[in-house]
Amino acid sequence: AQSVAQPEDQVNVAEGNPLTVKCTYSVSGNPYLFWYVQYPNRGLQFLLKYITGDNLVKGSYGFEAEFNKSQTSFHLKKPSALVSDSALYFCAVRDVDTGRRALTFGSGTRLQVQP
Amino acid sequence: DAGVIQSPRHEVTEMGQEVTLRCKPISGHNSLFWYRQTMMRGLELLIYFNNNVPIDDSGMPEDRFSAKMPNASFSTLKIQPSEPRDSAVYFCASSLGGLEANYGYTFGSGTRLTVV
Numbered sequence: 607a608q609s610v611a612q613p614e615d616q617v618n619v620a621e622g623n624p625l626t627v628k629c630t631y632s633v634s635g636n637p638y639l640f641w642y643v644q645y646p647n648r649g650l651q652f653l654l655k656y657i658t659g660d661n662l663v664k665g666s667y668g669f670e671a672e673f674n675k676s677q678t679s680f681h682l683k684k685p686s687a688l689v690s691d692s693a694l695y696f697c698a699v700r701d702v703d704t705g706r707r708a709l710t711f712g713s714g715t716r717l718q719v720q721p
Numbered sequence: 722d723a724g725v726i727q728s729p730r731h732e733v734t735e736m737g738q739e740v741t742l743r744c745k746p747i748s749g750h751n752s753l754f755w756y757r758q759t760m761m762r763g764l765e766l767l768i769y770f771n772n773n774v775p776i777d778d779s780g781m782p783e784d785r786f787s788a789k790m791p792n793a794s795f796s797t798l799k800i801q802p803s804e805p806r807d808s809a810v811y812f813c814a815s816s817l818g819g820l821e822a823n824y825g826y827t828f829g830s831g832t833r834l835t836v837v
Binding site for chain 2: 711
């Protein structure tokens with residue numbers, strides 16, 4: 607079975623400060639990992655993914671994430687937060703080795719960036 | 722491409738009525754997913770199709786829920802009869818499979834269902 611944990615319901619950060627949104631995963635094989643963002647009354651939008659290769663993945667809007675296999679983590683980061691980054695963020699995983707195409711999503715973390 | 726298109730955007734219905742949600746995936750995508758989002762349970766996978774064939778429907782709550790994909794450009798999710806606990810936002814997503822694909826999804830804007 608595949609699962610994702612996002613331990614923080616909400617993260618608060620001041621504009622201009624670095625931000626981190628945490629994600630850990632569990633799969634029996636190798637993972638494909640994703641981050642999505644959801645703005646109010648909108649569908650989820652793809653931010654970035656880890657498939658293979660470099661552990662540091664860069665995505666949209668200045669976000670990046672680091673894949674750490676030993677810690678089974680895929681934390682989302684941004685060097686300098688913007689008020690417009692305030693949204694709901696979801697981490698998702700797919701177990702490559704099972705052949706199952708469906709993603710399992712975490713419970714989401716609400717990011718609040720204060721001006 | 723217009724993206725994944727869902728209709729209606731909002732649906733309010735009375736308990737016991739039949740509800741049909743519709744989804745048009747991105748042209749060329751061969752996998753389609755139905756998710757339900759609630760405050761209590763987050764994002765739950767209901768069912769997914771690959772090449773129009775249902776692959777995993779283990780997330781469908783009960784027999785009141787059914788989903789079809791008669792062709793590559795259209796899918797429906799039906800609830801009959803509807804109950805207040807079905808109130809949620811229902812998302813459709815599509816993706817392109819295959820070895821070269823990134824397996825990421827494109828989501829529709831969702832249908833907000835309220836059953837009173």
